[in-house]
Amino acid sequence: MKKILIVEDELAYVRLLSSQLTAQGYKVIEAVNGEKGFEAAKTEHPDLILLDIRMPVMDGMTMLGLLRKEESVKKTKVIMLTNLEPDDKIIGTIVKDEPSYYFVKSNIQFNDLLKKIKELLPE
Amino acid sequence: MLLVSFIGYSSVKNEIIQNNFVKLDTIAQVQKNHLQDSIQNELDLLRLFTGKPVLRTNLRDFNNTPTSQLQTSINNNLLQTKTSVANIVNIFVANPTGTIVGSTDQSILGTNVSTEDFFTKGIRENDVSILKKDNATGVLFHYLAGPLVLDGNIVGMTTIVVDAKDIISLAQDFTGLGNTGETLLVKNDGNGNALFLTPTRDDPSAALNLIVQRQNKNLPSVSAAAGVEEIFDNAVDYQNVPVFAATRYIKDVNWGIVVKIDQDEVLTPIKKLRGLFLYLIGMAGFFIVLIGILISRSITEPILRLITATIKVARGDLSQHINITSQDEIEILGRAFNTMTSKLKKSHSMLELQVRDRTNELKNTNIAVLNVLEDLSVEKSKYEVLANDLVKFKLALDSASDQIIITDAEGIVLYGNKSIEKNTGYKVEDAVGKKSGTLWKKPMPLEYYQNLWNTIKTQKKMFIGEIENRKKTGELYTAAISIAPVVDSAGNVEFFVGIERDITKEKEIDRAKSEFVSIASHQLRTPLGIMKWYLEALENEDYYKKSPLVIRDYVDEIYKSNERVLSLVRDLLSVSRIGQGRVKNSPTPADVIQAMQEVGKQMDIVAQEKNVTLNIQIQSQKIPLVNIDILRFHEVLENLIGNAIEYSFTGSSIDVTIRGEGDSLFISVKDSGIGISPSDQKKLFTKFFRSEKAVVHNPKGSGLGLYLVKSYVEGWGGRVAVESTEGKGSTFTISLPISQIKNL
Numbered sequence: 077m078k079k080i081l082i083v084e085d086e087l088a089y090v091r092l093l094s095s096q097l098t099a100q101g102y103k104v105i106e107a108v109n110g111e112k113g114f115e116a117a118k119t120e121h122p123d124l125i126l127l128d129i130r131m132p133v134m135d136g137m138t139m140l141g142l143l144r145k146e147e148s149v150k151k152t153k154v155i156m157l158t159n160l161e162p163d164d165k166i167i168g169t170i171v172k173d174e175p176s177y178y179f180v181k182s183n184i185q186f187n188d189l190l191k192k193i194k195e196l197l198p199e
Numbered sequence: 200m201l202l203v204s205f206i207g208y209s210s211v212k213n214e215i216i217q218n219n220f221v222k223l224d225t226i227a228q229v230q231k232n233h234l235q236d237s238i239q240n241e242l243d244l245l246r247l248f249t250g251k252p253v254l255r256t257n258l259r260d261f262n263n264t265p266t267s268q269l270q271t272s273i274n275n276n277l278l279q280t281k282t283s284v285a286n287i288v289n290i291f292v293a294n295p296t297g298t299i300v301g302s303t304d305q306s307i308l309g310t311n312v313s314t315e316d317f318f319t320k321g322i323r324e325n326d327v328s329i330l331k332k333d334n335a336t337g338v339l340f341h342y343l344a345g346p347l348v349l350d351g352n353i354v355g356m357t358t359i360v361v362d363a364k365d366i367i368s369l370a371q372d373f374t375g376l377g378n379t380g381e382t383l384l385v386k387n388d389g390n391g392n393a394l395f396l397t398p399t400r401d402d403p404s405a406a407l408n409l410i411v412q413r414q415n416k417n418l419p420s421v422s423a424a425a426g427v428e429e430i431f432d433n434a435v436d437y438q439n440v441p442v443f444a445a446t447r448y449i450k451d452v453n454w455g456i457v458v459k460i461d462q463d464e465v466l467t468p469i470k471k472l473r474g475l476f477l478y479l480i481g482m483a484g485f486f487i488v489l490i491g492i493l494i495s496r497s498i499t500e501p502i503l504r505l506i507t508a509t510i511k512v513a514r515g516d517l518s519q520h521i522n523i524t525s526q527d528e529i530e531i532l533g534r535a536f537n538t539m540t541s542k543l544k545k546s547h548s549m550l551e552l553q554v555r556d557r558t559n560e561l562k563n564t565n566i567a568v569l570n571v572l573e574d575l576s577v578e579k580s581k582y583e584v585l586a587n588d589l590v591k592f593k594l595a596l597d598s599a600s601d602q603i604i605i606t607d608a609e610g611i612v613l614y615g616n617k618s619i620e621k622n623t624g625y626k627v628e629d630a631v632g633k634k635s636g637t638l639w640k641k642p643m644p645l646e647y648y649q650n651l652w653n654t655i656k657t658q659k660k661m662f663i664g665e666i667e668n669r670k671k672t673g674e675l676y677t678a679a680i681s682i683a684p685v686v687d688s689a690g691n692v693e694f695f696v697g698i699e700r701d702i703t704k705e706k707e708i709d710r711a712k713s714e715f716v717s718i719a720s721h722q723l724r725t726p727l728g729i730m731k732w733y734l735e736a737l738e739n740e741d742y743y744k745k746s747p748l749v750i751r752d753y754v755d756e757i758y759k760s761n762e763r764v765l766s767l768v769r770d771l772l773s774v775s776r777i778g779q780g781r782v783k784n785s786p787t788p789a790d791v792i793q794a795m796q797e798v799g800k801q802m803d804i805v806a807q808e809k810n811v812t813l814n815i816q817i818q819s820q821k822i823p824l825v826n827i828d829i830l831r832f833h834e835v836l837e838n839l840i841g842n843a844i845e846y847s848f849t850g851s852s853i854d855v856t857i858r859g860e861g862d863s864l865f866i867s868v869k870d871s872g873i874g875i876s877p878s879d880q881k882k883l884f885t886k887f888f889r890s891e892k893a894v895v896h897n898p899k900g901s902g903l904g905l906y907l908v909k910s911y912v913e914g915w916g917g918r919v920a921v922e923s924t925e926g927k928g929s930t931f932t933i934s935l936p937i938s939q940i941k942n943l
Contacts, residue, residue, distance in 0.1 A: 088729040096736060130721070159724035161772055182728035182765045186735045 078197045079103045081122035083113030083139065084157070085131040089181070093126065100190065102197075110134030114142050117149045123197055129158040140176070153196050157181055157189075212473070216443070219465045220430050222375055223445035227428075227458040230372075230382050231447035237365050238452055242326050245343045248280050249325075249357050254292070255349040258301070262294050262354055273301030280359075288340060289360040293318060295353055317342040321356045328452035330363055330386070330396045332407040339363035339397070339406055367397055367406070379440075380460030385411070385424040386453060393424035395437075396454065411437045419444035423455025434459075501529040505536055517544040602678075602699040608692045610635045610652075622701050624671030635697065642667050642675060651682070655695060659684045665702070676703040716775040720768045727765045734758040763899045770903035773834070774886065777910045788824035789832065791864060792817055795857050798836040802844065810849045813840070818858035825864065825937055831911045838904040839868040839931050845897050846872035846929070864917075864935040871928035880921055884909040892925075908933075 080102045084090050094104045105120050107113035111134040117125060125143075129136035136156060144150045156178040177196075179189060248254065254276045261269040277290040281303045291302030297313025312318045321327040321344025329342040341363040347355045366384065373380060384396035388410060395409035402409065411420045419431045423446035431444040436459055444459035501523040508519040519540055523533030596603050596616045602623070605614040612635050615627040625638045641648060643666055654662040661683040667675050678699040685694040737743050737754055744751075799815040806813040843853040847870045854869040875883060879890040887902035894900070905919075912919045916936045923929035 086725055086729065088726075089732070092729070092732055092736060159721050159728055161769075161776065182724045182731060183769065186732045187739075 077101065077103050078124065079105065079120060079122040080193070080197075081105045081107065081113065081116055081120060081125040083107045083110065083116075083125060083131070083136065084128040085109060086128070089128075089157075092186075096186070096190070097193070100193075102193075110136055110139030110142075114139050114146075117143060117152060118146060121149065122152065124193065125152055125154045126157050127154050129156060129160050151175075153177075155179060155189075155192065155196070216432070216465065219443055219460065220432065220445065223380075223443055223458045223460060224430055226375055226382065227445040227447045227456050230456050230458060231449055234366065234384070234454070234456065235449050235451070238328060238449065238454075241341065241343050241359065241361055242328070242451065244280070244284055245326065245345050245357070245359055248290070248359065249345045249347050251276065251280075252349075254357070255347045255354055258292055258294070258347055259349050259352075259354040261300055265300065270301060274303065274305075277301055277303045286362045286365060287359055288362050290357065291360075292347065292355050292357045293322075294355045295322060297322075300355065317344040317358050318356060320344060321358060322346055322353060326451060328454075330366070330384075330407060337404060337406075339367050341366060371398075373400065376458070376460055377464045379442075379464040380458070383420055383423075383457040383459065385420045385455045385457060387424040387455075391421070391425070393418070393420040393455070395420070399437075401438075409437065419446050419457045419459055420455065422446055423448060423457045426450070426453075426455065431459075433462075497525060498527075498529060501525055501533060505529070505532060508536060508540070512540055512543065517547050600700075602697075602701075604630070604635055604695075604697045604699070606635045606695045606697070608656075608694065610695065613694070622670075622676075622699075623668065635695075642669050655682050655684050656692065659686060659690075659692060666699070668699075676701055677706045678702060713775040716771055720772045720775070723768050724765070727761055727768065730761045731758070731765060734761060759899070763901075766899065767901045767903075770901040770907065773907050774903055777907070777914075789827050789829040790822075791825050791827070791832065791857065792822055794829055794832050795836060795855075795866075798833055798840065799855070802837065802840045805841065806844050806853065809844050809847070811844050811847045812852035813844070814852060814854045816854065816856045818856050819860075822857075822859040822864065823937060825935070827915060827935075828911075835908050835911050835933070836866070838908050839866075839933075842904060843868050843870035843872065843929075843931075845900075846870065846893065848872060851928075859937065862937050864933075864937050866933040866935075867930055869928065869930040874925040874927050875921065875923040875929055876925050880923060883921060884919070 080097055082090055082093050082097075082104060084093070084106075085108050090106055090108075094106060097104050105116055105122060107116045109131040113125070113127070114134070116122075117139075127136045127140060136158065140154060140156075143152060143154070154176045156176060158178075159180060159182050161180060175196075177192065179192070254273065257269050257273045257276065260266075261273060273292060277292065281287040281290050287303075289302060289304040289307070291299045291304065291307060293299045293312055297311045297315075297318050299307050299310050299312060302308050317327060317329050317331075320329070321342075323346060325345040327342070327344040329344070331340050331342055332338070333340065339362075341361040342358050343361060344356055344358040346353045347357055372382060376382070379400075381400040382397075383399065385393040386396055388394040393411040394407065395405045395411070396407060398404065398406040399409070411418055418437065419429075419434050419442070420437060422429060422431070426448040428447050429445070431442070431446070434442050434444050436442045436444070441462040442459040443462055443465055444457055446458075447456040448454070449456065501521070504521055504523065508521050511519050517540055521533040521536050523530045599616060600618055600621075602618045603614075603616045604612055604619070606612050612630045612633055615630050617627070619630060620626050623638070630638050636648070647666070651662050651664070654660050661681060663681045664679075666678050666680050668678055669675055679702045680697060680699045682695055682697040684692045685696060687693050734754060734757060738751075738758065743754065795815065795817065799813065803813050840853065840855060843855075847853060851871045855867070856869075857864070857866045859865075873892055873896055875890060876892075879888075879892075882888045883890075884905045886906045888906075889900055889902040909919050912933050912935065917934050919931065919933050921929060921931050
């Protein structure tokens with residue numbers, strides 16, 4: 077069973093993602109900010125992290141940076157899930173720090189996200 | 200003057216005296232002549248008488264025989280002679296014994312006169328002349344006697360007695376002898392004394408009476424009696440009165456004539472004259488002075504006239520003409536003066552003519568100069584006006600809140616207004632003379648400045664943009680700048696004028712606005728995004744599929760509405776991002792072909808849903824990697840293709856081509872949909888524009904899509920254009936310069 081870490085401060089998103097992904101058969105771990113997410117990542121070693129950017133305490137980019145420095149988790153696949161339009165800085169980071177992907181939540185359908193997740197987490 | 204007058208006086212005096220002498224002498228001479236003549240006449244008469252032979256014959260005869268006949272004859276002879284001559288008083292003849300034998304005066308007949316001097320002399324001598332005085336009457340008679348000789352024998356003598364008044368009259372003639380002068384007849388009495396024959400002026404009885412002794416040698420009378428003919432200038436007369444005298448001597452009768460005059464009388468006039476002279480001298484002195492004045496005036500007056508005239512001439516009045524007729528040197532001077540002035544006048548006229556000519560030339564030059572000066576002063580006025588305006592402009596510049604810099608063609612600062620200091624903290628003086636921007640330390644990227652310089656210097660175009668500068672404090676600020684080149688008539692750049700406005704605040708505001716929109720949009724996105732997924736999840740649920748239509752409809756509607764809002768928000772965010780003009784980092788080389796393919800794949804799904812065929816043609820094999828913002832590029836493609844799909848009719852097809860040509864990339868999206876009217880085409884790319892047809896066709900559109908396309912494409916240095924016919928379709932074309940695609 078693949079483990080997915082959801083780092084998201086918006087509970088509505090968390091609930092939906094969690095229920096949907098669980099229904100899809102994934103193990104879901106939740107963290108409400110980057111700090112907690114980083115801890116969770118280190119602890120749980122998820123297969124995939126769904127990472128929001130704008131969060132209190134520590135935002136997603138920072139966590140990503142930490143993540144990529146952390147030996148144990150630096151190869152973890154990350155999908156940035158945000159409502160922020162990407163600018164070059166973000167894209168640059170994302171591209172540099174593969175394997176990372178970027179989705180604007182309000183721009184994509186959930187199905188597409190699901191597809192991507194399945195792609196990234198092959199059985 | 201005095202000397203002259205004295206000499207004059209002396210000479211006059213001498214003259215008078217001389218004249219006097221001359222007069223005396225002359226009178227003396229005249230008297231002598233007269234007397235002599237008279238006497239001569241008488242003597243001639245005597246001779247004549249005595250020469251008469253008849254008488255002598257008679258007398259002889261008578262002497263021989265005195266007959267009365269003879270006597271009568273003699274008397275007749277005598278009478279004859281007597282009557283023929285005036286003055287004869289008596290004529291008688293006497294025989295040799297002295298008895299008067301014939302006489303015109305019968306009373307003396309027979310008288311013997313032999314003792315008489317006239318007889319004694321006359322019997323022997325001829326021409327005897329004796330003056331006798333009748334004692335009784337005092338009358339003087341002149342006895343003229345002479346012998347009567349016949350044949351060598353004295354027959355008697357004759358005596359003519361003449362009235363001596365002729366002679367006396369001489370003596371009585373005081374003509375020219377003044378009051379004291381007289382003529383005297385004197386005779387030597389035999390002793391050397393002078394016997395006065397005539398009465399003197401004072402003493403009528405002096406005649407034959409007065410005797411002046413000969414001792415008095417210098418008595419003229421004595422001298423005269425002695426036969427001296429002389430002028431006596433300092434003599435005394437018989438009365439011891441100083442006299443001037445002249446003497447004459449008549450030899451025939453031995454008479455002397457003395458013409459004398461009292462010295463006093465002669466000298467009195469001289470005295471008078473002297474007095475007169477003194478008076479005259481005095482007068483003369485006075486007159487001399489006067490005349491001196493007059494003369495001097497008459498001399499000096501012309502001279503003064505000359506001087507005055509000369510001064511006037513010297514002063515320039517060449518019309519002076521002197522008329523001096525003094526007939527002396529001054530007149531000559533005057534004439535010379537006139538000549539001189541007339542010559543002067545001529546040369547002056549000539550000079551004047553020359554001067555006039557020169558003056559005219561000068562005047563003309565002067566006028567020309569004045570004209571030039573006038574023009575100059577007009578120009579000057581113009582310039583003054585301009586200068587005044589410039590002053591105003593300068594004031595305006597100085598007080599403008601915008602920073603204004605004027606540089607030369609190389610960018611060296613010539614002028615800066617006061618706002619520079621106000622805004623940046625740097626002093627104007629620090630900036631002047633340096634290249635513009637040195638102070639501000641150019642925080643912008645190099646190529647920004649390169650582009651700026653290129654625009655204004657090479658292309659000579661105005662540069663408008665935004666720049667970040669650094670204040671003296673180090674603080675950055677944003678400014679809107681416009682730099683305009685000022686070119687001369689030849690097209691060469693002379694100056695640059697740069698105006699800079701600190702827009703940091705505005706930027707802040709804009710940024711704040713954008714921030715706000717960003718944040719708001721983002722905030723909006725969260726609930727919208729949630730709704731989106733929840734609705735999606737819902738639509739995937741079994742129970743949804745089993746739920747009644749109306750619920751599914753409603754859910755569908757909600758989903759669509761949500762999508763619209765999301766779409767709007769997306770566009771707003773894009774717009775606000777464009778408005779913020781965010782400075783980007785280094786661009787990413789992107790494969791436009793790949794992007795196209797990706798978008799194509801993505802849109803294919805959409806196209807299928809609408810039953811529209813999407814054809815994507817990649818017409819160039821090799822298109823280089825382009826430096827663009829790849830996501831935005833995606834957005835552009837999505838917009839255009841999305842529109843094409845949206846506004847196409849069912850069953851139609853869309854052609855998308857992409858090709859590279861030279862240094863440009865061309866992309867075209869062609870549909871055969873509803874098309875766009877010409878008027879709508881004009882507003883097509885503006886914010887929020889939606890044509891009515893489009894609204895009808897797709898009410899969900901935000902109106903921002905094409906605005907975004909245009910903004911991005913133009914931001915990359917490209918162009919977007921549309922060709923469309925209503926009802927037939929539209930073709931959108933994008934051209935992008937491959938070499939210069941910038942990032943937005």
